[in-house]
Amino acid sequence: MRLLVTGGCGFIGSNFILRMLSLHDDWTIVNLDILTYAGNEENLAAVSGDPRYTFIRGDICDAAVVDALMTDCDAVVHFAAESHVDRSILAPAAFVRANVLGTQVLLDAAVRYNVRFHHISTDEVFGALGKEGTFSEQTPYAPRSPYAASKAAADHLVRAYIHTYGLKATISNCSNNYGPYQFPEKLIPLAVTNLIDGKKIPVYGKGENIRDWVHVDDHNDAVALVLTRGRIGETYCIGGDTELRNIDVARAICTAFDKGDESFTFVTDRKGHDFRYAIDFSKIQKELGWTPAHDFAAGLAETISWYRSHEKWWRKLQGRVIADVTEKE
Numbered sequence: 563m564r565l566l567v568t569g570g571c572g573f574i575g576s577n578f579i580l581r582m583l584s585l586h587d588d589w590t591i592v593n594l595d596i597l598t599y600a601g602n603e604e605n606l607a608a609v610s611g612d613p614r615y616t617f618i619r620g621d622i623c624d625a626a627v628v629d630a631l632m633t634d635c636d637a638v639v640h641f642a643a644e645s646h647v648d649r650s651i652l653a654p655a656a657f658v659r660a661n662v663l664g665t666q667v668l669l670d671a672a673v674r675y676n677v678r679f680h681h682i683s684t685d686e687v688f689g690a691l692g693k694e695g696t697f698s699e700q701t702p703y704a705p706r707s708p709y710a711a712s713k714a715a716a717d718h719l720v721r722a723y724i725h726t727y728g729l730k731a732t733i734s735n736c737s738n739n740y741g742p743y744q745f746p747e748k749l750i751p752l753a754v755t756n757l758i759d760g761k762k763i764p765v766y767g768k769g770e771n772i773r774d775w776v777h778v779d780d781h782n783d784a785v786a787l788v789l790t791r792g793r794i795g796e797t798y799c800i801g802g803d804t805e806l807r808n809i810d811v812a813r814a815i816c817t818a819f820d821k822g823d824e825s826f827t828f829v830t831d832r833k834g835h836d837f838r839y840a841i842d843f844s845k846i847q848k849e850l851g852w853t854p855a856h857d858f859a860a861g862l863a864e865t866i867s868w869y870r871s872h873e874k875w876w877r878k879l880q881g882r883v884i885a886d887v888t889e890k891e
């Protein structure tokens with residue numbers, strides 16, 4: 563299969579490319595990425611000499627670039643996005659441009675060349691949960707941050723192109739990913755790198771907000787399954803079956819460093835902070851046989867040791883981290 567991956571220099575996209583090239587000898591991948599603050603070509607160093615891999619630095623909003631690449635591929639996996647909620651609160655315009663306009667440009671080209679399209683989205687499009695309940699494919703959209711609203715708009719465009727133009731597309735909505743190569747301003751890498759540097763972990767509010775965590779390899783395996791065996795026109799929710807309060811994630815990381823509660827500090831809560839996300843992933847489980855393989859405690863330990871042994875990688879990125887951030891997305 564000849565794949566066009568967008569945003570392949572970011573956290574999830576680079577893990578996807580590395581994993582898919584190691585699993586599928588007959589796949590070729592072209593990675594289109596503009597290299598924002600979050601994009602890092604070094605993530606793909608292991609495949610840079612692989613004839614099956616090509617990197618193109620370019621913008622998904624550039625119709626000429628997208629058109630030229632679309633003529634030569636069988637399928638698109640669309641990861642590219644502005645992805646950090648805190649940045650979307652500070653400056654929403656970049657989110658509308660990349661996430662909405664960029665998706666529309668890709669969709670137009672996919673329709674023109676009749677290319678299979680898989681769109682990567684987030685559980686945040688569904689809004690926030692109280693103490694009970696889960697998000698599923700039937701949950702109405704209710705985005706509450708500029709980031710979530712831009713992703714919801716992109717999802718609606720994908721659905722509209724399926725309905726209007728018969729585009730062969732699927733969507734997946736996933737919870738919080740963790741693993742290697744995550745930009746060090748999201749919760750887990752920020753916490754780990756802060757502790758290595760002898761700094762405290764900033765935790766929003768009282769740390770009561772709940773997120774579901776899924777290992778990035780589990781997410782990417784689910785994406786590959788949807789791409790190859792998912793039903794056209796369908797949405798699939800992907801989750802890790804690991805609901806945790808942010809304070810519990812911070813504590814687990816402190817424990818791995820033999821530190822206690824003195825190593826985190828509560829900071830003013832994020833504006834409009836969603837209380838809880840949780841995913842019912844029974845549809846992908848039943849239809850495609852996917853289930854998250856990673857246990858969170860073991861996956862977190864591996865992730866912490868990855869950051870410990872890749873200090874050069876994250877040190878170079880520290881200058882790009884925005885101030886006062888505590889969480890992923």
Ligand SMILES: NC(=O)c1ccc[n+]([C@@H]2O[C@H](COP(=O)([O-])OP(=O)(O)OC[C@H]3O[C@@H](n4cnc5c(N)ncnc54)[C@H](O)[C@@H]3O)[C@@H](O)[C@H]2O)c1
Nearest residue numbers: 569571572573574596597598600601621622642643645739
């Ligand atoms: N990280 C999570 O926990 C999570 C959870 C659910 C869904 N998602 C979604 O998964 C996708 C990937 O997330 P991530 O965490 O890897 O994000 P990331 O911020 O680490 O990477 C995004 C990548 O997209 C690239 N990009 C941004 N704008 C672009 C443009 N105009 N043209 C080309 N490339 C561009 C960036 O350079 C970067 O390499 C996003 O669509 C995000 O909404 C992420």
